[in-house]
Amino acid sequence: MADILQRPGASPRPTPTRRRTPTADALVEKIAKLDLLTEIGTVRSRSDLNFRGNVRDVVSLSRTPALGPPLLCSVCQHKTPVFGKPPRWFSYAELEHATGGFSRANFLAEGGFGSVHRGVLPDGQAIAVKQHRLASSSQGDVEFCSEVEVLSCAQHRNVVMLIGFCVEGKRRLLVYEYICNRSLDTHLYGRHKETLGWAARQKIAVGAARGLRYLHEECRVGCIIHRDMRPNNILVTHDFEPLV
Structure with missing residues (x-):
């Protein structure tokens, strides 16, 4: 099995000097x-x-x-x-x-x-x-x-x-x-909300759907159910690329 842990510093293995429970x-x-x-x-x-x-x-x-x-x-x-x-x-x-x-x-x-x-x-x-x-x-x-x-x-x-x-x-x-342009709800309902063009709306809708499809149907560890899909849990970049 591959050792996936990358320790701070050079060695991937735990060192005796670090105290852990x-x-x-x-x-x-x-x-x-x-x-x-x-x-x-x-x-x-x-x-x-x-x-x-x-x-x-x-x-x-x-x-x-x-x-x-x-x-x-x-x-x-x-x-x-x-x-x-x-x-x-x-x-x-x-x-x-x-x-x-x-x-x-x-x-x-x-x-x-x-x-x-x-x-x-x-x-x-x-x-x-x-x-x-x-x-x-x-x-x-x-x-x-x-x-x-x-x-x-x-x-x-x-x-x-x-x-x-x-x-x-x-x-x-x-x-x-870190996703830079806040969550989708701030663009829809926030104090400084802006009018999203149709191109941005489509990009966000399609991208979020692709992310959910991956989690629900394509992830190799099995089906991952999001359970809390709402605008404040969809993050967007300034290019309006959505991430769930």
């Missing part, structure tokens, strides 16, 4: 057993995923490595995460630094699951960091681990990509790519 060790061990690289290789070979005209496809489907990741948004110049890479194991210190100490200036949202903050990695990759409010229970860790396992294999141009995660003490964080 037995629960965290068990959680990381379970994630490490996921044969993600084989899974992604199978998905990348499928011809029905070869949608043309989208920068995310260039990264996920091209046989020739590009000089650098293409842009996710032509306005913000944010880079597209590389498809086919396993999720990275971040340290809490790395994410704290990337988000400016989870500052209010970088705050994005708050929900029952916890808070979300914007951040920037040293390589310039913009990220959204979701902190999980987990009770100190094995059930909470099981749910978190299951989410990492499933989302690690769900890679599609209209699905927000999981870049990595953090397991440190009682802290559980997920690191996603």
Whole structure:
């Protein structure tokens, strides 16, 4: 089985110097057993995923490595995460630094699951960091681990990509790519709402439907039911490319 964990630093294996609880060790061990690289290789070979005209496809489907990741948004110049890479194991210190100490200036949202903050990695990759409010229970860790396992294999141009995660003490964080132009509801109902042209409306509707179809019917880990499909859970770039 492929070792999918990419540790902060050079070695992918846990080092004795990092102190973790037995629960965290068990959680990381379970994630490490996921044969993600084989899974992604199978998905990348499928011809029905070869949608043309989208920068995310260039990264996920091209046989020739590009000089650098293409842009996710032509306005913000944010880079597209590389498809086919396993999720990275971040340290809490790395994410704290990337988000400016989870500052209010970088705050994005708050929900029952916890808070979300914007951040920037040293390589310039913009990220959204979701902190999980987990009770100190094995059930909470099981749910978190299951989410990492499933989302690690769900890679599609209209699905927000999981870049990595953090397991440190009682802290559980997920690191996603950052989508720059807010959620769809802010464009429909927000204070600064704008009139969307028909081309943008069609692009959003078709893209969101493709993302759902992938999750429901095409994801190799099985059917993933979204359960909460609504405008505030559809993110868009300034090019109005939707991601669920």
